[in-house]
Amino acid sequence: MGSTGSKERAAVIGVGQTKYSSTRGDVSMAGLVREAAYRALEMAGRSWDDIDAVVIGKAPDFFEGVMMPEIYLAEALGCVGKPILRVHTAGSVGGSTALVATSLVQAGIHGTVLTLGFEKQSESNAMWALSLPSPFTTSINAGAGGYFSPIIRRYMEVTQAPELIGAMVALKDRQHALRNPYAHVQDPDLTFDKVVESPMLWDPIRFSETCPSSDGACALVLTNEAGGDAHDGPVAWVHGTAMRSEANNYGGRNVVSPQASEDCAADVFAQAGITNPRKEIDAVEMYVPFSWYEPMWLESLGFAEKGEGWKMVESGATHMDGGDLPVNCSGGVLSSNPIGASGMIRFAEAALQVMGEAGEHQVDGARRSFGHAYGGGAQYYAMWVVGADKP
Amino acid sequence: MRDVAVIASAQRQExxxxxxxxxxxxxxxxxxxxxxxxxxxxxxxFTCSGSSDFIAGQAFSFVMTIDGTGPVPPISESHVEMDGAWALYEAWVKLQMGEVDTALIYGYSKSSPGSLRDVLATQMDPYYVAPLWPDAFAIEALAARQMLEAGKVDHQRLAEIASRARTHAATNPHAVRRTEKSVEDIMGEAPMADPLRPSDISAAADGGCVVILAAGDRARELSDRPAWIRGIDHRTDAHTLGVRDLTQSMSARIAGEKAGVGDDKVDFAELYAPFTTSEYVLTEALGLGDDVVINPSGGALGAHTMMASGLIRIAEAAERISRGDGDRAVAHAGSGPVLQQNLVCVLEGE
Amino acid sequence: MGYNQDPSVPPAALSGAVSIPDALADLEPVRSVTTPLRMEYTATPGASLSKYLRAMKEKRIIGDVCPDTGMVFVPPRGVSPVSGKRTTETVDVADEGYIESFNITRIPIKGRDDLHPPYVSAWVVPDGSNTGSIALVAGDDLDLDDVRIGMRVKAVWKPDDELEESAANILHWEPTGEPDAEVPDMMRIGRPTDGGAQ
Known part of the structure; x- marks a missing residue:
C-alpha cells in the first residue's frame, strides 16, 4: 500500500489507423473501429484477450446520431466483461482519450490498454449537429472557420506576418500527406498558386487552408514498463503527458496564445526534461485545422519566440525536406480530419516517428516527438512527448 | 493502491x-x-465531469459548464460522456499516480426539456434496433418479463422494493418522489410498460452532484472522517440484448468482485437502480443479503438525475460513512439499456 | 510486427472472405439505411439569459458583473468564469462599441438564406463590457475593405413595434464614423479588468 502513489512507465506498442476518406460506406461504425483496433493489436502482437480495458473518445454524439456509441460498440471493441471509458473533451478528445488510457497504465490499474478515437461523419450531418438551434442567441458563425478566422486575423495583425504564410503551411502539409497512404487529401498536382487561388471562405482563411471532413478511426495499444521491455518490436515510451482547460471568453483572454496552451506545453516539456523544444524534439504532430495555426502554435508551445513562428514557416524549418523541426509529417489535420480521432492521430503519428515506423514520412533518426490536440474555443489541450528511449 | 477518500459532496435534485x-x-x-x-x-x-449532449439537446454542452469551476487561470481537467461516477473513477486513477492530492468531480443534467425515455432509445444499436425506437421503459420491461416468467421475482417482491424506496425517499430532502405508498397500493397500480408499474420506474429529476476526493493525509487533514475508497471497478456487458441473460448482471458481478464487496460485512448499499427490477438484479449480482440496508436515500426510484445519479450514490454512501451511520458501504453506478455498464465502489470509515 | 504501411491490406483478422448463403447470393446488398431522428426539447434560457432577453425587448444590452473582479460579461451567463462564482448583479452596457477582430464569410451557408455573403462577423465589445461576442457588422454603404480592428460600431435595432424578447432585436452593428478605438492588447480579446470598463 504505497501512501503517496507511484507512476509506472507507459509505452505505445501498437498503432492502427484506417484509410481516411470522406465516406467509408463499406463499413458500419463497428466495422470502422475494428479495422483500426485490429491493426493496432496486430502491430503490438497482442490479441483481445491481452487487453485489460478500452478507452474510447469521439466528438459530439450528434455527429453520428448515436447517444454514447461506446455502449453499442461494446462487442466490437472486445469489451464484454471489461471496463470501457468514454472521453469527450471537444476537439482535443483524441488526445485526452489517449492520455486517460495512459493514466490507467501509469497508475498501475491495468497492464495493457487499447485506446481508440473515431468519427464517422458521413453517417450524420455534422453541420446540423453543430448548429442545433438555440432560441436564445443568434448564431452567424459558419462553422469552426468563422470562429477561428478573427483569431487568425488578430495573429496576422500582431505579428505583421506576410499574408501567404498560411498558404505555405497548407501546401507543405498536403505535400507531406502524399507520403502518408492513410491521409485523406491526396493531391499531387497542388501548387502554391493553386492554394492562393482557392476560394476565400472565411476571410482570411482560404478553402485550401482548411481541413477536410473525414470518416476514420485510430487506435493505440499501450502497455506498462514490463510489457514495453518484453516487447519484441518497436516501442514508443511516454515521456510526459498534460491536459489543461480554460474558459473561452473573459476580459483580457489571450486568444492567440491561450494560457492553457502555454501552461500545458510547459508542463509536458518539464516532465520530459526538455528545456529547448525546438532543439530537443525531432518531429512534431500538432493540431492544425486551419493552416495559420501552425505558426500560432509554434509560438504558443515554445518552439519559436513570440512573433517568430511565421518566420520558421517561411524559412522551411517545418518542412520535412530540409527543415530542422518537421511539423505534421503525416499531413496533419489539414489532410485528414475524423474529428474524434484527429487528436489521437497526432499522438499516434508522434509515436510512429520514434518507433521508426512512419514509412515514407519518417523523420530520419527521430528520438523524441511531440503530439498535440486542442478543442472548444481553443480552450481544451492535450499533449504528450514520446521517445525511443525509456525515460 | 493509494488511499483515496470522498471528503465532501453536495447535490441538488428537483x-x-x-x-x-x-x-x-x-x-x-x-x-x-x-x-x-x-x-x-x-x-x-484535477477536475473531471460527466454529462450528455443528447440529454442537453446541444453539442459540446459541457463547454458551457466548465465556466462554473472558475477555470482562470487554466486547470487540469477532463470530461467523460458518462455518469459522473465514471468521472470520479478517472479522477481516482489520476490520484493513484501520486502527482495530485485532490480532485473535484461533478455530474449533471436536465432531462426535463426532452423525453428521456425516447432520447435513451438513441443509445441502441443504430442499424438494427434504434430504427424501431424502443423506449427505455419498454426495454426494461422485456427484462422484467423474463425475470417474472423465470420465477426469479414476483410482483410482490417488486412492489416491496418500490414501497421501501419510497419510504426511504420520504426522509431524503433531495428526493423528488417523497410520498410513501404501501405494497398493496403499488400492486394496484395500472402497468405503465407492462409488467412495470409507475412505482417500478425511477422518478426523473434535473440536477447535479459535486464531490471532492483527497488522498492520504490530505484527506485526513480536510475531513474528520473521510470515506475511504477501498475498491472501485467498472465493467460492461454485451450490448445486443439477445446475447445477454437480462435476469442477471455479469458486469455488475465482476465489478463487485474486483471492488471487493464480499471481503467484509456491508452495512448498507446505494445502488443505481432506475427500476425495481434493476435493484433485484444488482443485489443478486453483488451478493447483498437481507441484512444490508438498500438505498437508504431512496435511490433512483426517489430521484433520478441522469449523468449524476451514479455519482450521487457514491456521495450518499460517503456522507453516511462520514456521519458514522455505518462503517462499510457499497455504492454503484450504471449506464446503458438494462444496466449494460456497471461501476462498483466500496467505501469504508477509518 | 511493424506498422501496416498499406491501408489496402486489411488486418489479418478481417481479411477472411465474408460468406453469403446461396439463398442470398443474388440479392443486392443493402449499402445504407436511413433512420430519421427526431427529438423535441423545450429549452429554457436560465435566469441570467432570460433577464438579458427581457432587456433586449427594451433595446437595452445588459451584462453580468463578476462579484470578485467587477469584470462585465456580455451576454450574461449567470456565472463568472474568472471567479467561479454565480453573478447576481447586472449592468447596462452601451449599444455602441468597437471591433476587436472580424471574419468575412464569403461562401453561402446552407440553411441560412438570411445571411448574404460576403458578410462580416466580428467580435464586438460594447462600451462598458469586458468581453466581446460575435455579431454581424453591416450597413448599406459598408465597404468590406474598410472594416478593421478597432473600428467603432453601434447597434441597429429592429423597429420598436417588432421588438421581442430576443437577441435578434439587434439586426446588425454599423460603423459610427468615429475615430478608431484603441485596442488594449492585440494578443488579447476583451478589456482586462484593470483596463477599465469604459
Missing part, C-alpha cells in the same frame, strides 16, 4: 429546474463543496 441553466445551478454546488473543505479551484489538482 423534478424540473426551469429557471436556471445547468451552469447556473451547478456553480453554487461547486462553491459549497469547495468552501466546506476550505479549498479554492486553484488548490484542486
Amino acid at each position: 423534478r424540473s429546474i426551469d429557471n436556471e441553466s445547468e451552469v447556473e445551478f451547478m456553480v453554487p454546488l461547486m462553491q459549497q463543496v469547495k468552501e466546506s473543505v476550505g479549498l479554492t479551484q486553484q488548490d484542486i489538482g
Whole structure:
C-alpha cells in the first residue's frame, strides 16, 4: 500500500489507423473501429484477450446520431466483461482519450490498454449537429472557420506576418500527406498558386487552408514498463503527458496564445526534461485545422519566440525536406480530419516517428516527438512527448 | 493502491429546474463543496465531469459548464460522456499516480426539456434496433418479463422494493418522489410498460452532484472522517440484448468482485437502480443479503438525475460513512439499456 | 510486427472472405439505411439569459458583473468564469462599441438564406463590457475593405413595434464614423479588468 502513489512507465506498442476518406460506406461504425483496433493489436502482437480495458473518445454524439456509441460498440471493441471509458473533451478528445488510457497504465490499474478515437461523419450531418438551434442567441458563425478566422486575423495583425504564410503551411502539409497512404487529401498536382487561388471562405482563411471532413478511426495499444521491455518490436515510451482547460471568453483572454496552451506545453516539456523544444524534439504532430495555426502554435508551445513562428514557416524549418523541426509529417489535420480521432492521430503519428515506423514520412533518426490536440474555443489541450528511449 | 477518500459532496435534485441553466445551478454546488473543505479551484489538482449532449439537446454542452469551476487561470481537467461516477473513477486513477492530492468531480443534467425515455432509445444499436425506437421503459420491461416468467421475482417482491424506496425517499430532502405508498397500493397500480408499474420506474429529476476526493493525509487533514475508497471497478456487458441473460448482471458481478464487496460485512448499499427490477438484479449480482440496508436515500426510484445519479450514490454512501451511520458501504453506478455498464465502489470509515 | 504501411491490406483478422448463403447470393446488398431522428426539447434560457432577453425587448444590452473582479460579461451567463462564482448583479452596457477582430464569410451557408455573403462577423465589445461576442457588422454603404480592428460600431435595432424578447432585436452593428478605438492588447480579446470598463 504505497501512501503517496507511484507512476509506472507507459509505452505505445501498437498503432492502427484506417484509410481516411470522406465516406467509408463499406463499413458500419463497428466495422470502422475494428479495422483500426485490429491493426493496432496486430502491430503490438497482442490479441483481445491481452487487453485489460478500452478507452474510447469521439466528438459530439450528434455527429453520428448515436447517444454514447461506446455502449453499442461494446462487442466490437472486445469489451464484454471489461471496463470501457468514454472521453469527450471537444476537439482535443483524441488526445485526452489517449492520455486517460495512459493514466490507467501509469497508475498501475491495468497492464495493457487499447485506446481508440473515431468519427464517422458521413453517417450524420455534422453541420446540423453543430448548429442545433438555440432560441436564445443568434448564431452567424459558419462553422469552426468563422470562429477561428478573427483569431487568425488578430495573429496576422500582431505579428505583421506576410499574408501567404498560411498558404505555405497548407501546401507543405498536403505535400507531406502524399507520403502518408492513410491521409485523406491526396493531391499531387497542388501548387502554391493553386492554394492562393482557392476560394476565400472565411476571410482570411482560404478553402485550401482548411481541413477536410473525414470518416476514420485510430487506435493505440499501450502497455506498462514490463510489457514495453518484453516487447519484441518497436516501442514508443511516454515521456510526459498534460491536459489543461480554460474558459473561452473573459476580459483580457489571450486568444492567440491561450494560457492553457502555454501552461500545458510547459508542463509536458518539464516532465520530459526538455528545456529547448525546438532543439530537443525531432518531429512534431500538432493540431492544425486551419493552416495559420501552425505558426500560432509554434509560438504558443515554445518552439519559436513570440512573433517568430511565421518566420520558421517561411524559412522551411517545418518542412520535412530540409527543415530542422518537421511539423505534421503525416499531413496533419489539414489532410485528414475524423474529428474524434484527429487528436489521437497526432499522438499516434508522434509515436510512429520514434518507433521508426512512419514509412515514407519518417523523420530520419527521430528520438523524441511531440503530439498535440486542442478543442472548444481553443480552450481544451492535450499533449504528450514520446521517445525511443525509456525515460 | 493509494488511499483515496470522498471528503465532501453536495447535490441538488428537483423534478424540473426551469429557471436556471445547468451552469447556473451547478456553480453554487461547486462553491459549497469547495468552501466546506476550505479549498479554492486553484488548490484542486484535477477536475473531471460527466454529462450528455443528447440529454442537453446541444453539442459540446459541457463547454458551457466548465465556466462554473472558475477555470482562470487554466486547470487540469477532463470530461467523460458518462455518469459522473465514471468521472470520479478517472479522477481516482489520476490520484493513484501520486502527482495530485485532490480532485473535484461533478455530474449533471436536465432531462426535463426532452423525453428521456425516447432520447435513451438513441443509445441502441443504430442499424438494427434504434430504427424501431424502443423506449427505455419498454426495454426494461422485456427484462422484467423474463425475470417474472423465470420465477426469479414476483410482483410482490417488486412492489416491496418500490414501497421501501419510497419510504426511504420520504426522509431524503433531495428526493423528488417523497410520498410513501404501501405494497398493496403499488400492486394496484395500472402497468405503465407492462409488467412495470409507475412505482417500478425511477422518478426523473434535473440536477447535479459535486464531490471532492483527497488522498492520504490530505484527506485526513480536510475531513474528520473521510470515506475511504477501498475498491472501485467498472465493467460492461454485451450490448445486443439477445446475447445477454437480462435476469442477471455479469458486469455488475465482476465489478463487485474486483471492488471487493464480499471481503467484509456491508452495512448498507446505494445502488443505481432506475427500476425495481434493476435493484433485484444488482443485489443478486453483488451478493447483498437481507441484512444490508438498500438505498437508504431512496435511490433512483426517489430521484433520478441522469449523468449524476451514479455519482450521487457514491456521495450518499460517503456522507453516511462520514456521519458514522455505518462503517462499510457499497455504492454503484450504471449506464446503458438494462444496466449494460456497471461501476462498483466500496467505501469504508477509518 | 511493424506498422501496416498499406491501408489496402486489411488486418489479418478481417481479411477472411465474408460468406453469403446461396439463398442470398443474388440479392443486392443493402449499402445504407436511413433512420430519421427526431427529438423535441423545450429549452429554457436560465435566469441570467432570460433577464438579458427581457432587456433586449427594451433595446437595452445588459451584462453580468463578476462579484470578485467587477469584470462585465456580455451576454450574461449567470456565472463568472474568472471567479467561479454565480453573478447576481447586472449592468447596462452601451449599444455602441468597437471591433476587436472580424471574419468575412464569403461562401453561402446552407440553411441560412438570411445571411448574404460576403458578410462580416466580428467580435464586438460594447462600451462598458469586458468581453466581446460575435455579431454581424453591416450597413448599406459598408465597404468590406474598410472594416478593421478597432473600428467603432453601434447597434441597429429592429423597429420598436417588432421588438421581442430576443437577441435578434439587434439586426446588425454599423460603423459610427468615429475615430478608431484603441485596442488594449492585440494578443488579447476583451478589456482586462484593470483596463477599465469604459
